[in-house]
Amino acid sequence: MNNLEQEITQKIATIIDTKQLDVLIISDIYNIQYATNIKIPCAHAQTDLRMFALLKKDKNPLVVVPKCWENIVKQSNHNVDVFAYSLKHDPLESAIKIVFEKCSSAKRLGCDDELIPIIISKVIKKEIAELGGKHVACADDIMSARSRKTKMEIKHLKSIAMKTDHAINGFYHHLIADRSKSSMSISENLRIHSLERDIDLEGYNACSRGVIGNSISNIWAYAPKFGFAAGDFTQIGDTIIADAMNNENGYWSNSTRIAIMSEEMSDEQEIAYKHLVELRKILCDVLKVGRRCCEVYKDAVEKAANAGIEIIDGHALGFNVGVSPMEGPFLRLGDQTILEKNMIFILDGLVKYKSLLYRSRDTVLLEINEVKVINDYKSWKEPYFALNTICLLYTSDAADDSLRV
16 A cells, blocks of 8 residues: 555544444545545446445455456455446346445444435435444545645645646647647647656546637537537637646646737737736635635635626636546535645636636645645746747748748
């Protein structure tokens, strides 16, 4: 067991002690990964198959999985006891049967079933009642543990955040020589640049995406194109927004940066980008240990409005990152979570200027008296300028074909 796994194991043991549990039943995919280091990349796409983890103090985790995932689990973690169920019968019924056979003597059973479908949660509560046991809600405790990063988690998240920022910056550098590119080609090049930095682009949520020109009026990842404007090609003067969510050893980065296909910004781009930079500063100023997420959100919205910055109503201005690319707590109305030291947030700056949406995501670490940006490979107080004077000359209509790069 490595140092990171030891730190997480201690956190889980603290929950078990604090709640005085005989067993902790974990059913959420990300919570299972967090507590056991077992990652099934396809699990989100196969919701009919269920996985459960049973944790007891000073015991190896016990994991219940469908037979088709058994080998993956055994390869992921050699310090767990694996019980596989057949798919010849109802998967949920088969899994639940094993789970409650293995904790039949427990009296206090903790569970994170608030995070799974209601029908499955009802089955778990019914089985606990039939055992004569006490159901103890633990979803909030696990999410709180996940949001407060350990020293090893912080080190790992810093590394992957910086690699992702470096990957985006590296790709933007290629725009100087690449000439006109489609948004789909930009997305593929972002993926390649991430892989070149030893990042594993894997899992259900892995994403690299480029949106260009007027298409940034709608940058949401909706089907069927998932935000890609396949017919768009870069033109001189375009805004390019690059998103990258990468996975490394089970932990995620989530970054968005802007480049301009010119040697300088237009008046509109300059105002919009200035608003992004101001919004980032506002968020860093109002993020304070001890404040509630909803208070931070309301304060940031008010300060942005006073500065003439238009943000999207209801848009969460930040979220945690860890074993999932987007997890709670969120900087939004309704989230009463109190900010604590060693939380890592993605600041999700999204501003509207005229008809276009401009976005930049920064990874920050909350410390007692300051907020540190930890994925700043370059200073993003200005965008990346993807053309210079010579390139503009070579690509102008008046230039000789023999001079084109």
